[in-house]
Amino acid sequence: MNAPVNPKDLAQAQPCRRDVVVASALVGGALLVGCSPADLMSAGSKVEVGAFGPFIKIAPDGGVTVISKHIEFGQGNHAGLAAIVAEELDADWTKVQVEQAPANAKLYANGALGAQLTGGSSAISNSWDQLRKAGAGARAMFVQAAANRWNVPVGEITVKDSVLTHASGKTATFGELLADAAKVPPPTDVRLKDPKTFTLIGTDRVRRKDSQAKSDGTARYTQDVRLPDMLTAVVAHAPLFGAKVKSLDAADAKKVAGVVDVFEIPTGVAVVAQNTYAARMGREALKLEWDEDKAEKRGSVAINQLFKDVAAGKNTQTKWEPFDQRGDASGLESAKGERVFETTYEFPYLAHATMEPMNCVASVDGNKVKLVFGSQGQTLDQLASAKIVGCLPGSVEIETLYAGGSFGRRANFQSDYVAECVHIAKKVGKGRPVKLVWTREDDMRAGYFRPLTVHAVKVRLDKDGYPAAWRHRIVSQSIMKGSPMPAGKGPDQTAIEGTAGSPYLKATPVVDAQVALPDVGVPVLWWRSVGATHTAFAMEHTIDQLAAKAGKDPVDYRRALYTKAGADRHLAVLNLAVERAGPTAAAGWTRGVAVHESFGSVVAQVAEVKLENGVPRVGRVVTAIDCGVAISPDQIAAQMEGGTCYGLSGVLFGEVTLTDGKVEQSNFDRYRVLRINEAPTVETNIVPSGNPPSGVGEPGTPVIGPAVANALFALNRTPTTRLPFVRSET
Known part of the structure; x- marks a missing residue:
């Protein structure tokens, strides 16, 4: 953004003919020539923009509100985004607050993803230049207003903590200059600070702005929404993926006190009631028969074996796609001997297991749609809702609330639970709000999951013991198949990222790396750190x-x-982590190291591990990260701690299994997660950098697993070829 948007350019009193054509094209699946993706996705929006652009509002008392286009679901990005603006604006940090942006892809698209969407650890990185320019532009407007009032050159005015000062001693606050500053034409070009002069960014003053509200219960989540005449709905989903309703007897369900209606929607049967309890009791009373002819009936053991067969070359019907090939690897397949290493790794399906299950509030009145919930992908949710109702995507109003975690789950191409809610609200009609509630069991059984994946690796070492030839095969499900987002050239990057571009392959003269993506009927999605x-x-x-x-x-x-x-x-990062870990582990503990790059950041970890009753126990994790400019060191440390614990939970216990196509896990009794007393001490060390910020939310997750495996390998020379470390006996 080179200059704030002019509000006049965004004024739309009524949908124009062009908008009607856009809506028809989107609902019909047509391609409209001459429209940018942002035009298509924001058509019909009536967002008003103030004098300081779409990201900044300033109150008469001088308080600064930063408009965040990214959802806050625990990762703490609101503080970092606000600090970027406050630094360039020279605002008083104690008077800065954050407000969630409305849904509008033209104004608030994620520059890295092309839609209004929070993901890929990109909230800070894609906003860095944009918000710096927004803050600097607003600052320039205030400086010009002060210069005009005092009749002095702008170069003689300084700004600090929302106060403008002239060498003569004259001062004025943002609030006092607000009216004059709002009349100054927004600058077309702004001068940004030299990072060496930052006084806020990189300091411990950049702390979360939502801690108080989340501590005293005033923070608003979807379950907190109470609207007049609101109904509650639950959905009966098929026990097998791909099954459809064959027959429905709702007579007993409709007899349950509080049940208002029962009807089919594309993904199952909705029970609408006066409250959650009535809706759940009504669902239990349903008599349902499912058509399972086209359902996925294979279990996870069979799917895993299929993937292993594909990886071993025993299934010739699967297409292989190369993603890194160099030199002649033809002789490696049959190579044997002391210098040849070969292994296969197996990774299970994983649930996102967010603390807050999926939920949404929707109201539909004709072609008017209002959504109130923790939307991770506003543009995706607008498109799905518009298609259901037959309206302009931008006219789907979304009030984005806090969400209790996501790890990728709340954003998917189908907007699954959001679409369910809109279908139900459309059936109810007349603008009556409906809250869709997924129970923990719904959330865990319905998907989406981290894909089950198999890696087959074969390496021939040279005379010095380093890789001379590397053959790598990855077999997984494609997350991006059918995506409305441009996939680019080559295979699905979400399946190969981390192997593709690895420094180990770059250091190997001969490489043959390929991926196969068989079709399986189990719904899969990105899981925190995705392919990594x-x-x-x-x-x-x-x-x-x-x-x-x-x-x-x-x-x-x-x-x-x-x-x-x-x-x-x-x-x-390797050298820093090893240095900070010290020369030796504590008595009784063994060390393992791992290094990985994801989302533009590189993380190294040294994990101290011991076995307790045959179960790995992680005590201390020394982390080093290179993530570019560290806007909030405190928040980076928090993300490293949370990402490490989330990753450790997955590799120690995480596993979703299917028997004859049915998911066996339904709650935390059978989907074990890390407990507080099992959490390691995580020490975070940040590599100083002047590069633009890169990802922090996800890069800490994938490193802990191999660090633990390497510690166990150092302990007993037994490699880990299948996760989780601790297999469920139930």
């Missing part, structure tokens, strides 16, 4: 085993490969 959840493990655990085969220290082995690949950032 399995690629980091496969690459890092392989490296420790190669180092052992070569008789070399695993840290020195990595250093040599990073030097050969020119991976300076990897080398820097």
